[in-house]
Structures are given as structure tokens and as C-alpha cells.
Amino acid sequence: MAYTTFNRQINDQLKEPMFFGNPVNISRYDQQKYGIFEKLIEKQLSFFWRPEEVDVSKDRIDYQNLPEHEKHIFISNLKYQTLLDSVQGRSPNVAFLPIVSLPELETWIETWAFSETIHSRSYTHIVRNISAEPHKVFDDIMLNEKILQRAEDVTRYYDALIDGVNLYQRCGEGNHTINGESQNISLYELKRRLYLCVMSVNVLEAIRFYVSFACSFAFAERELMEGNAKIIRLIARDEALHLTGTQHMLNIMAAGDDDPQMAQIAKECEEEAYAIFRKAAEQEKDWAEFLFKDGSMIGLNKDILCQYVEYITNSRMQAIGLKPIFSTTQNPIPWINTWLVSDNVQVAPQEAEISSYLVGQIDNEVDGGDFGDFDL
């Protein structure tokens, strides 16, 4: 059961389950059990972007002119997103790679996590620009009670899975005494932890980011913090893909063709799945309350944002075959959709706001007079 980085067992990868089969040996994509993961990889690669390509310099002036309560909204969201992407940039790798058995899924996980690291780096890009003391923003994340409360629920399922897999890969199934403490682990229990973990990641990608997205776009509707909004659009585009990835994983698990035990587990865990969604929605509504504690922003207030949380929670639940838990059926902020369309988010080099291109442009705008003092 120990993990090996190159499994010598000659196996038919098409017959492996997604997780807890043989560790992957050859990373080959000429044959695929689930072609969808290869397609997600290709799509994610086509989305590649660099934070430095987005010019956020105008945001600095916008930010300075924001009233205090709006500064609070903006910066708090940024901190929360930083937490979420810190977790997402590493956890899929640490939690899923030691137990994955399909090469296309393994590579999807790596590609997915890598794109999260771009998100993390983009927050530094944004914060450096609006604040002369970026360290204060980041330092506060580890002290901010509201954010830490959320961190607990975001990481708990990952940690439980990682902990169980460590024990299992070292000692196998059964009762073990580790440092004088008795611990029990079974493959069935690990699969349960895996299912709940993917469920909680699905909720993270599907719901937790969206309060923050809505605020970013509400600023941009007023032509404020537009550099930030541009970055958020790129992030949202990636997140939509990650969400599709976890939805596929959950639906494959629940269908049971891949691993019949997973279907049974999915059924058994249904109530817990509902609880994970419900708790996340409540936490995000709490977050909305915290954001607007000193005042709302134009176009958005706590009630509208809470309705939006309910609305997306319902639709995310339906996507994985659960019943909606809220009565809200209409999107209270339909204008957000236009910000989430991916057509026109391309970071094209000809766009004026791309700073790396502007560096080149300066060279083109030199005229003859600039060489007046030059003798060759």
C-alpha cells in the first residue's frame, strides 16, 4: 500500500479506478479512461495568464478615494481569497496525488493546482499596487478571526484525508499504535474521507469565491478598481473550470461504474453533503454581513448578496444531483453574468492595459529627435 513514484506493476490503466487503485506509472494520454480530464487540462492550458500582464496601476488612485467602509469590503475580500487560494494551490496535490490511479486525472490535478498558484501570485500583484505596506495586509490574514473561522471548514476535510492516507500507506488497514496512540484506518473510511473532501472542495470553488467576485464586479460596474476586476475575471474563468472538474469527479463517484463502493458512500454521505453546502452558505452569508458592517456599497447590500449566495448554492447543488435547499429561484444580480462571460477576457497583448506590452511600445514611439546627441 506504500506510495511509489514509479509503480513497477504492469497494469491496464483503463481498468484502474480514479483513486485507490495502483499508483500511476507511465504518464500516457494515448488512451484515457475519462477523456474529460484531458480536455479540462487542454482548456486550462489555453487559459494561461500572468498577473503581471494586467495593469492595475489605476486602481491605486481608485482605492485611495474609496470611503473607509468600501476599503474594508475590498481588502477583506482580497484577504479571504488569498486564504482560499493558498489552500487550493497546494492541497489538491498533497491530498489527491498520493492516491490517484489514472494519468489523465493525475495531470489534471497538477494543472488545476498550478493555476491556483497563479491566483495567489495575482493577489500580491494587486496588494503591492494599492498599498505601500503590503505586508500588513498579508500579516493580518493569520490574525483575522473572521477568515480563520472559514479556514477551519475549508481545510478540515483535506487534512482528515491526508492524515488517513499517511497512516494507510505506512501501516495498511487495521488498528495501529502510533506514538502510543491507537488509531484505526480502513480503505472504506478513506474513500469516505475522499468523497467528503471532493464535496467540500466543490463547495469551495462553487460558492465561497462568489461573494467576493460579486463585490469586485460591483466596484467595476462603477468603473472603480477595474484592473482588479480584470484579474478577478481571469480567476473566475479558471474557477468555473475547476468547478466542472470536481463536479465530474463527484458524478463519476456517485454513478458507481468506476468504483461501486464510491456509489454506496455517496449515498451514505448524502446528509453530510447537504450539511456541507448548508454550512458554507451560512458562512458566506455571515461573511456578507461582516463585509457590510460599516455600510453597503452602491448596487450591492447584505440582503442582495445573501440571496445571491442562496441562488448559487441551489444551482451548484442541482449540478451534482442534490435538491436545492433555499427558496430563492431568481438571480438577484443578473448583471454579474456579463462579467463572468469568458469571450472577452483574453489577455491579448495588443490591449493597452497590458504593461509588459507597453514596455515594448515605448521603443516604438521614439522619434528622430531623441537621437539628436547621438554620434555613430
Place this chain on the structure above:
Amino acid sequence: MPNVKISGNSAIAFDGTAPTLLTALEQHKLQVNFHCRQGYCGACRCKLLQGEVQYLNEPLAFVRKGEFLPCCSIPLTDIEIEIP
């Protein structure tokens, strides 16, 4: 010219002026949720109660039985749909 019947609503004709079913529905002022408009996010999921649609590009989003994505499809036959 396939007919698109929207459950609880009147029917509209898919007359070729819209590239996708989503655009056709929007032209008739019907509110359908969307994000990507490219078949990978699943936000536009609707129920397909009757008939057949054809995808212009194979969608990446998970589509369960009885559902379809209007953002990247056109009707092949008369269809009946339900917008959530």
C-alpha cells in the same frame, strides 16, 4: 425551422437568426443563467423534456440525463425545454 416550446410559456421558432439556443431564448427576453457561454461551466443547464439538440462544440461541463446546455447547442427537432 424547429420550434422551441418553453414549459409554462409559449413556443418560439428557432429561425436561424441566433447562433445558439441561449441567444435565441435571450432574443425573446427569456432569462437564462449563464457564465462562460462556451459549454464548460454548466451555468446555463436547462431541462430537455422532448426532442433533440445538437452541440456545436462538445461541452466540457457535466450534463446529466434529461438536461442540456443551451449556450453551445441548436435544436435538431422541435423541442420542449424547462428553464430552471
